[in-house]
Amino acid sequence: MELGLHVDTSNPPFTVIVVRGELDVYSAPRLREALVELVSEGHRKLIADLEGVEFLDSTGLGVLVGGLKRLRSNDGDLSLVCTQARVLKVFDITGLTGVFRISSTLEDALAG
Amino acid sequence: MELGLHVDTSNPPFTVIVVRGELDVYSAPRLREALVELVSEGHRKLIADLEGVEFLDSTGLGVLVGGLKRLRSNDGDLSLVCTQARVLKVFDITGLTGVFRISSTLEDALAG
Amino acid sequence: MALVAAGTKSVELSVPSRSEYVAVVRLVVASLATGTRNLAADRIDDLKLAVSEACTNAIEANRKAGLDAPVIASCWEAPERLEVCIADSGTGFEPSTLSAHPEVSDPERLNFERGLGIPLIRSLVDDLRFESTPQGTKVWMTMFGGPDSGDATTEIVRTVVERD
Amino acid sequence: MALVAAGTKSVELSVPSRSEYVAVVRLVVASLATGTRNLAADRIDDLKLAVSEACTNAIEANRKAGLDAPVIASCWEAPERLEVCIADSGTGFEPSTLSAHPEVSDPERLNFERGLGIPLIRSLVDDLRFESTPQGTKVWMTMFGGPDSGDATTEIVRTVVERD
Numbered sequence: 001m002e003l004g005l006h007v008d009t010s011n012p013p014f015t016v017i018v019v020r021g022e023l024d025v026y027s028a029p030r031l032r033e034a035l036v037e038l039v040s041e042g043h044r045k046l047i048a049d050l051e052g053v054e055f056l057d058s059t060g061l062g063v064l065v066g067g068l069k070r071l072r073s074n075d076g077d078l079s080l081v082c083t084q085a086r087v088l089k090v091f092d093i094t095g096l097t098g099v100f101r102i103s104s105t106l107e108d109a110l111a112g
Numbered sequence: 113m114e115l116g117l118h119v120d121t122s123n124p125p126f127t128v129i130v131v132r133g134e135l136d137v138y139s140a141p142r143l144r145e146a147l148v149e150l151v152s153e154g155h156r157k158l159i160a161d162l163e164g165v166e167f168l169d170s171t172g173l174g175v176l177v178g179g180l181k182r183l184r185s186n187d188g189d190l191s192l193v194c195t196q197a198r199v200l201k202v203f204d205i206t207g208l209t210g211v212f213r214i215s216s217t218l219e220d221a222l223a224g
Numbered sequence: 225m226a227l228v229a230a231g232t233k234s235v236e237l238s239v240p241s242r243s244e245y246v247a248v249v250r251l252v253v254a255s256l257a258t259g260t261r262n263l264a265a266d267r268i269d270d271l272k273l274a275v276s277e278a279c280t281n282a283i284e285a286n287r288k289a290g291l292d293a294p295v296i297a298s299c300w301e302a303p304e305r306l307e308v309c310i311a312d313s314g315t316g317f318e319p320s321t322l323s324a325h326p327e328v329s330d331p332e333r334l335n336f337e338r339g340l341g342i343p344l345i346r347s348l349v350d351d352l353r354f355e356s357t358p359q360g361t362k363v364w365m366t367m368f369g370g371p372d373s374g375d376a377t378t379e380i381v382r383t384v385v386e387r388d
Numbered sequence: 389m390a391l392v393a394a395g396t397k398s399v400e401l402s403v404p405s406r407s408e409y410v411a412v413v414r415l416v417v418a419s420l421a422t423g424t425r426n427l428a429a430d431r432i433d434d435l436k437l438a439v440s441e442a443c444t445n446a447i448e449a450n451r452k453a454g455l456d457a458p459v460i461a462s463c464w465e466a467p468e469r470l471e472v473c474i475a476d477s478g479t480g481f482e483p484s485t486l487s488a489h490p491e492v493s494d495p496e497r498l499n500f501e502r503g504l505g506i507p508l509i510r511s512l513v514d515d516l517r518f519e520s521t522p523q524g525t526k527v528w529m530t531m532f533g534g535p536d537s538g539d540a541t542t543e544i545v546r547t548v549v550e551r552d
């Protein structure tokens with residue numbers, strides 16, 4: 001299962017990165033690179049759409065936390081779109097639900 | 113992946129057995145039992161609908177051949193419904209395409 | 225609690241210490257738990273995640289030790305439980321000394337990009353044991369729930385078994 | 389052609405000689421072929437089928453020998469090929485003496501509920517070799533097509549390699 005990454009800039013000032021597939025130690029570095037690149041290109045209001053994520057472990061989580069830190073230290077933000085119980089559970093257990101803004105739909109995330 | 117077997121008697125004189133899942137050495141005995149039971153209950157015009165079969169190997173094939181033999185020796189018949197390349201290929205390689213009547217739709221099989 | 229598994233060994237899988245093989249280990253464990261057990265889907269997801277964390281650590285341990293050793297996943301099945309052991313040939317560690325995470329409300333929380341793995345495993349599986357020596361580490365994870373019992377047993381057995 | 393594999397061993401999977409585990413072996417081989425290679429979907433189906441046939445025979449061989457031995461699937465990866473070996477601890481056989489099937493048109497065809505396995509494997513994989521002794525049998529199956537090559541190479545290499 002390959003990781004799918006798709007960047008959508010059709011909703012300025014937001015940049016949406018749509019993540020699909022399994023986010024683990026193998027694939028997470030690709031997401032990290034993509035986030036670093038987006039920040040270096042000047043994108044500041046990022047939304048990671050995780051609805052298509054079928055698996056997320058602590059390495060994937062670490063990359064999201066790293067992205068959030070990077071953005072906040074650049075006066076930006078990273079929020080998430082996710083309704084999947086399986087994925088939300090990982091945020092819950094690790095106490096990161098309180099750290100990220102997590103929306104149920106992309107519309108909600110764009111409104112926020 | 114469990115084997116799913118569903119018997120449909122709503123098209124007399126035909127009896128349709130809908131097979132779903134993986135048909136291999138683990139699951140094939142269940143299909144054999146089902147076919148034996150149907151024959152012993154007096155069903156003679158059997159159609160095995162293989163559209164939902166995701167995997168078929170020679171053990172599964174052997175059970176179908178066994179069912180065909182059993183029916184023919186009881187003045188009955190067993191025909192198949194299948195359009196999946198993956199499954200048809202197995203019949204092709206083993207030369208069994210010529211032994212079974214294989215239809216593309218259940219309607220065709222019922223008409224035959 | 226003894227460090228030997230309670231059931232009969234069924235599957236053993238050996239993969240290279242490379243990140244692309246973690247998915248294969250997840251797949252095998254999930255397929256065992258689905259095919260020959262009767263675990264609920266969310267418990268299988270829990271097990272996949274726990275296995276993923278343990279494999280990630282095992283790969284890292286082999287890498288740090290400079291070894292081209294495989295990661296070995298073994299599954300043991302007993303009527304009421306499935307045990308999975310992830311083994312590496314790294315230099316070991318002392319699980320009891322792992323530092324705790326700051327509280328969720330603590331602003332420091334954001335600094336924890338790592339160190340989430342073992343706490344996650346702990347909260348996902350029914351029992352977790354480490355067997356770590358300078359020659360390697362084995363992480364034993366247990367999920368209750370037998371082939372026929374489904375999840376009814378899980379809760380019962382969970383309550384009965386003493387956790388340390 | 390040598391009976392040793394051409395590539396580097398990646399995955400080794402040991403499962404009990406019971407029919408419910410054949411699906412796990414298929415899954416692992418398919419996931420390797422999908423994840424770390426670049427085989428076309430229909431070639432992966434071919435490999436799954438070949439592996440299934442070989443495992444079915446291996447389980448039967450262990451059973452006939454009265455052994456509670458596992459079936460062992462090993463995968464070897466080289467840039468241009470994936471080799472899978474299915475090994476049992478049965479009493480062996482002589483592949484060259486297997487009787488041929490009657491022609492398709494022959495009414496006898498219907499009597500062959502068995503004996504389809506090895507002919508199937510032969511037509512599905514790019515190369516097939518047996519290593520059979522009274523202590524056990526290894527069935528080596530090769531699929532050409534490397535991690536990057538996709539199926540373009542497959543046809544080329546297939547043509548180049550001599551089949552015996």
Ligand SMILES: Nc1ncnc2c1ncn2[C@@H]1O[C@H](COP(=O)(O)OP(=O)(O)O)[C@@H](O)[C@H]1O
Pocket residue numbers: 058277281282285312314315316317322337338339340341342343361
């Ligand atoms: N199999 C292992 N071998 C050696 N050390 C380990 C092993 N598993 C975990 N550790 C140690 O425990 C620490 C915490 O692990 P974990 O909670 O999974 O977080 P992370 O791996 O992200 O650091 C690791 O950083 C490592 O030092």
Ligand SMILES: Nc1ncnc2c1ncn2[C@@H]1O[C@H](COP(=O)(O)OP(=O)(O)O)[C@@H](O)[C@H]1O
Pocket residue numbers: 170441445446449476478479480481486501502503504505506507525
């Ligand atoms: N691994 C093996 N060990 C011992 N004998 C084998 C093995 N594989 C195949 N054989 C022998 O070859 C015969 C033909 O095998 P195959 O073509 O797969 O058909 P089937 O298994 O349906 O009989 C088997 O019946 C068995 O006698």
